[in-house]
Amino acid sequence: MVNPLIRKLEHFARLTSGERQALERVVQTTRRLGPREDVIRDGDRPRHVNLILEGWACRYKQLEDGRRQVISIFLPGDLCDPHVFVLRKMDHSLGTLTPVLLAEIPEAAIREISAESRTLSEALWWEMLVTAAIQREWTVSLGQRLATERLGHLFCELFMRLKAVGLTSETSCEFPITQADLGDAMGLSTVHINRTLKELRAAGLIRLRGRQLTIPDFAALRAASLFDPAYLHHERDPSILHDD
Amino acid sequence: MVNPLIRKLEHFARLTSGERQALERVVQTTRRLGPREDVIRDGDRPRHVNLILEGWACRYKQLEDGRRQVISIFLPGDLCDPHVFVLRKMDHSLGTLTPVLLAEIPEAAIREISAESRTLSEALWWEMLVTAAIQREWTVSLGQRLATERLGHLFCELFMRLKAVGLTSETSCEFPITQADLGDAMGLSTVHINRTLKELRAAGLIRLRGRQLTIPDFAALRAASLFDPAYLHHERDPSILHDD
DNA sequence: CGATAGGTTGAGTCGCATCAACCGGGGTGG
DNA sequence: CCACCCCGGTTGATGCGACTCAACCTATCG
Structure with missing residues (x-):
């Protein structure tokens, strides 16, 4: 298994084999979790940086009265907060949303690879800034987009992020999360997620059965959702933006 | 005028006078803008880090069809993206939301102060991470909170952030932005902002007249809005959390 | 003094929530 | 092997929160 972080960072920078090895080396301790488990809880002291190797995870926040918001979704190759220690x-x-394999990276290892190579240091910056950009785009979705646009936009985003780590086929990808979790992420009720999916299916924009998502016409979904991939900053390899 | 960034960072770290001077020195070029002007536009190449010295500004994103989302609000002492250059x-x-005075800080100056002092380097990290935490909290607000809670939460947040840079009195602060901008920030229509404000006033939770906000009973507003200031990470000086 | 930006209020509508019931499949235990 | 359960998905009925449209009010400023 190739470390998916490497695949992702290569969309930003051309890496030397030494740099690739340095990134391989940060994966020392790994940890396997089942679905719906906590990696770390609100209030805990962060101990290491988590790198998702397999499966889907999320940040979330639970309000006192039980309402839950999924704040972001993590896919393979995603680093959770390279500098939480501060x-x-x-x-x-x-x-976790699904079973997950993650690497626990100590603070020192992050510091080392940034010190070793300016390219890697910048690449880690890029990763952080893109994460922030994604968070901003979610703000826009929750604030402005209707349910259909919101879901469509999420599908576009996740598909492209999965594509960047080689986890898509031509028009399909795994989509292993429940409608309830989708609802918590999009600020919509489960029932409304269900109806919205029905609508997107009826419009021919997506197929979603079991854990498989198909986007038969990416350009159409993109247009319907006002999705503009600029915020993902795939600047070295913009080809990934086009699905033709 | 004391650089408000210094005041803010002192809530995180104890600074030496040398460190304070280093922060003073980054304010070389300044720029004055009127209200409702763009500092930099979507698609532009970033040229420097902007530090707000006076006035209120915001990030925003405009959709093709005109819908506008204010993604975050910047107050004096806020640094806009210390590492955008990547x-x-x-x-x-x-x-800008109001007339603004900002400092344009060159990339090199940021690098220098982080290199000079480990404390400052960590303080800048802290600033970045808190900005990200605020963004996440907005995601929660937009996704889960009702209009009254959403607005109340924003008032609590802004009041505390202003307090951290010395821009509040006992129970009041300047609140110079329009209901239309509030609406764009909270994902609500202007009309509904207006009615929600009326409701908060009627409940005695806020007074808002002209450009002056008063929160007569912070604890009450905090409870009504499910506001938990932990995400602002005023860890060195938690006293700021209590308004008694 | 008129123009204009911002704020306020009412009436009608719509998007999404809530409540509730039901379906289907995979896993488990008798 | 079948009965049952439970989780996730699906659907209908109804209600509420927020939107839209539109009018009007108020303060500020040239």
């Missing part, structure tokens, strides 16, 4: 306590939780 | 193009715009 903060004493987590202000949100990290949990 | 990205080639802005994926959103920065605009």
Whole structure:
């Protein structure tokens, strides 16, 4: 298994084999979790940087009265907060959505690879800034987009992020999360997620059965969802933006 | 005028006078803008880090069809993206909400102060991570909170952030933005902002007249809005959390 | 003093929530 | 092997929160 972080970072920078090896080396301790488990909880002191190797995870926050918001979704290759150590306590939780394999990277290892190579240091910056950009785009979705646009936009985003780590076929990808989790992420009720999916299916924009998502016409979904991939900053390899 | 960034960072770290001077020195070029002007536009190449010295600004994103989302609000002492240079193009715009005085800090100056002092380097990290935490909290607001809670939460947040840079009195602060901008930030229509404000006023939770906000009973507003200030990570000086 | 930006209010509508019932499949235990 | 359960998905009925449209009010400023 190739470390998916490497695949992702190569969309930003051309890496030397030494740099690739350095990235391989950060994967020392790994940890396997089942679905719906917490990686770290709100209030805990962060101990290491988590790198998702397999499966889907998320940040989430639970309000006192039980309402739950999924704040971001992590896919293979995603680094959870390369610099959390500066903060004493987590202000949100990290949990799995599916079974997950993750690498626990010590603070020192992150510092080392940034010190070793300027390219890697910049690549880690890029990763962080893209994460922030994604968070901003979610803000836009929750604030402005209707349910159909919101879901369509999410499908576009996740498909492209999965494509960047080689986890898509021509028009399909795994889509292993429940409608309830989708609802918590999009600020919509499960029932409404279900009806919205029905609508997107009826419009021929997606197929979604079991754990498989198909986007037969990416350009159409993109147009319907006002999706503009610029915020993903695949600047070295913009070809990934076009699915032709 | 004391650089408000210094005031803010002192809530995270104890700074030496040398470190304070280093932060003073980054303010070389300044720029004055009127209200409703763009600092930098979506698609532009970022040229420097912007530090707000006076006034309120925001990030925003405009959809093709005109819908506008204010993604975050910048107050005096806020640094806009200390490391944008890694990205080639802005994926959103920065605009003023009121007249603004800002400092344009060159990339090199940021690098220098981080290199000079480990404390400052960590303090800048802290600033970045808190910005990200605020963004996540907005995601929660937009996804889960009702209009009254959403607005109440925003008032709590802004009041505390202003307090951290000395821009509040006992129970009041300047609140110079329009209901239309509030609406764009909270994902609500202007009309509904207006009615929600009326409701908060009627409940005695806020007073808002002209450009002055008063929160007579912070604890009450905090409870009504499910506001938990942990995400602001005022870890060195938690006293700021209590308004008694 | 008129123009204009921002704020306020009412009436009608719509998107999405809630509640509730039901379906289907995979896993488990008798 | 079948009965049952439970989780996730699906559908209908009804209600509420927020939107839209539209009018009007108020303060500020040239």
